[in-house]
Amino acid sequence: MTNTEPLVKISETVKFTPVVGSSLIASYARENNDLAIKLKAGQTYIYKSVDEDTFIGFVNAQSKGKYFGSSIKPNFIAEQAE
Secondary structure, eight states, X not given: OOTTSOOBOOOTTOOOEEOSSOSSEEEXXXXXXXXXXXXXXXXXXXXXXXXXXXHHHHXXXXXXXXXXXXXXXXXXXXXXXX
16 A cells, blocks of 8 residues: 555444554444454554454454454555545
C-alpha cells in the first residue's frame, strides 16, 4: 500500500471488543468475514476474508498477539483503515 491510496473506512455500526493483557492488540471486530484489528500503537488494519475457524482460534487464543502474528498476519491480505 502506498501513501497515496485511500484508507478503508470501517462502518460506524461495528463494535470493537477490547483485548485485555496484550502488548500488541487493543481491540478487534468482525464484519462480513473481515477482521479489524486495532493495534495499541493506534493503527487499525482490516484483514480480508478471514475464515470462521481462524476467527474462532483468534478469539479463543490465550495470546491473541501470538496467534495474530502466526495465523492471521502472514495468511490474509490487510488494508489500513481510517
